[in-house]
Amino acid sequence: MEGPRPLFDHEFPQFVEFLSTHLRPVQNWSIADEYPLAIHGANLNNVRVIKEESNFLSAAVMKPLVIKSPAGLFKVAAIGSVVTAPDHRHRGLSRQVLDECLAAGKAHGCDFAILWTGLFDFYRKLGFELAGSEISLALPAAFKIEETFEKLSFMTSTKVDPEAILRLYSQHTTGSIRTLEDIRKFLQIPNAKVYTAWDENNRLQAYAVEGKGADFTGYIHEWGGGVSKLIPLLSYAAKESPQRLTVIAPHHAANFIRKLVQAGATQHSGVLGMIKILNSTSFLAKVKKYVRAFGVEDVVLEPRDGKFYLGYKQEIFSTDAESDLTRLIFGPGKASQLHKFDPATIEVFERLFPIPMWIWGWDSV
Ligand SMILES: CC(C)(COP(=O)(O)OP(=O)(O)OC[C@H]1O[C@@H](n2cnc3c(N)ncnc32)[C@H](O)[C@@H]1OP(=O)(O)O)[C@@H](O)C(=O)NCCC(=O)NCCS
Structure with missing residues (x-):
């Protein structure tokens, strides 16, 4: 048996076939088309595989992202395409592969790792915790729109200038840093619908993306533009789509959420993904800088001797679970649900946390 190790160039086609066989058995496209930045020749160094003779037994893909947020820039290891060949499961192979992906993320200087999964217990064993908040809004078939919006025309097509999308995307307060080329590749992902709104001068005013390969069917996972342009665009999308859409x-x-609810959307709260902090010292230094920018002194967020000290003034809670830190800083729970802090600490923590941090659907791995 060989590995876990990165992938060699010449192994790429066979690797894509291995992933497609086990993760996309019925789709008629390559999984590499779904994740054009992660499953790509330029990212082989961040893939980890275990092989026996010439066969792949287990694999996972890591893609480092730089996420801007009001709390500064975070380097994040996004992990996906985690798979072990059926005959080799429950031998600890995936754990080894994932440990190596996390080590690669750490070596890249990533603050934390994130992944999207339904296998909560499997990833909890590796130190991941459900974290971050996500609001889903089921759209009504017909919007109740009372305001009159300026004249827009709508289109459903992936043939959109990536530069126009990037201009609107860059206005988000949080999300990954992307290049024009990234957007160009994202627009070619199979099984996606791109809805766009244009003004009278043919300038893109809003966009919304539904679907992404085998994921996000019926879900608008990327959108951008002003709220007054997005609401009519989503109203158009809801009418166009044969299925009920959720944003x-x-x-x-x-x-945005308030306006959609006013228009008749039904709101549900969920989590962004599963997160594991990789470099607690550098991560906490960034969070403390954010806390100081709020003008709040005496907040304690310290890793020391294998424990974490979290508190405000004299009220300090110590824990050896890194996941407590994840839950405090990213939510979705409130500080009061984590520990019985005194009222002053709860007031300060709930003003500061969860920090606004978000990863849009095109970046999921
Ligand atoms: C999930 C999967 C990758 C696990 O691979 P594996 O090589 O069998 O995993 P490991 O043997 O390293 O298991 C690690 C630990 O997780 C546990 N585990 C394994 N599969 C699990 C599952 N489906 N649910 C919960 N726990 C699981 C194991 O018991 C083991 O725990 P232990 O260390 O306490 O004994 C594999 O079942 C698979 O390829 N599934 C299909 C694809 C998939 O669902 N991928 C995940 C997408 S997010």
Whole structure:
């Protein structure tokens, strides 16, 4: 048996076939088309595989992202395409592969790792915790729109100038840093619908993306533009779509969420993904800088001797579970649900946390 180790260039086609066989058995596209930045020749160094003779037994893909947020820039290891060949499961192979992906993330200087899964217990064993908040909004078939919106025309097509999308995307307060080329590749992902709104001068005013390969069917996982342009665009999308659409939004997009609810959407709260902190010292230094920018002194967020000290003034809670830190800083729970802090600490923590941090659907791995 060989590995876990990174992938060699010449192994790429066979690797894509291994992933497609086990993770996309019925789709008629390559899994590499779904994750054009993660499953790509330029990212082989961040893939980890175990092989026996010439066969792949187990694999996982890590893609480092830089996420901007009001709390600064975070380097994040996004992990996906985790799979072990059926005859080799329950031998600890995936654990070894994932440990190596996390080590690669750490070596890249990533603050934390994130993944999207339903296998909560499997990933909890590796130190991941459900974290971050996500609001889903099921759209009504017909919107109740009372305001009159300026004249827009709508289109459903992936043939959109990536530069126009990037211009609107860059206005988000949080999300990964992307290049024009990234957007160009994202627009080619199979099984996606891109809805766009244009003004009278043919300038893109809003976009919304539904579906992404085998994921996000019926879900609008990427959107951008002003709220007054997005609401009519989503009203158009809801009419166009043969199925009921649900929009995913970060918790802090409060105005957008309020307007959609007013238009008849049904709101549910969920989590962003599973998160594991990789470099607690550098991560906490960034969070403390954010806390100081709020003008709050005496907040304690310290890793020391294998424990974490979290508190305000004299009220300090110590824990050896890194996941407590994840839950405090990213939510979705409140500080009061984590520990019986005194009222002053709860007031300060709930003002500061959860921090607004979000990863849009095109970046999921
Ligand atoms: C999930 C999967 C990758 C696990 O691979 P594996 O090589 O069998 O995993 P390991 O043997 O390393 O298991 C590690 C630990 O998780 C546990 N575990 C394994 N599969 C699990 C599952 N489906 N649910 C919960 N726990 C699981 C094991 O018991 C083991 O725990 P232990 O260390 O306490 O004994 C594999 O079942 C698979 O390829 N499934 C299909 C694809 C998939 O669902 N991928 C995950 C997408 S997010």
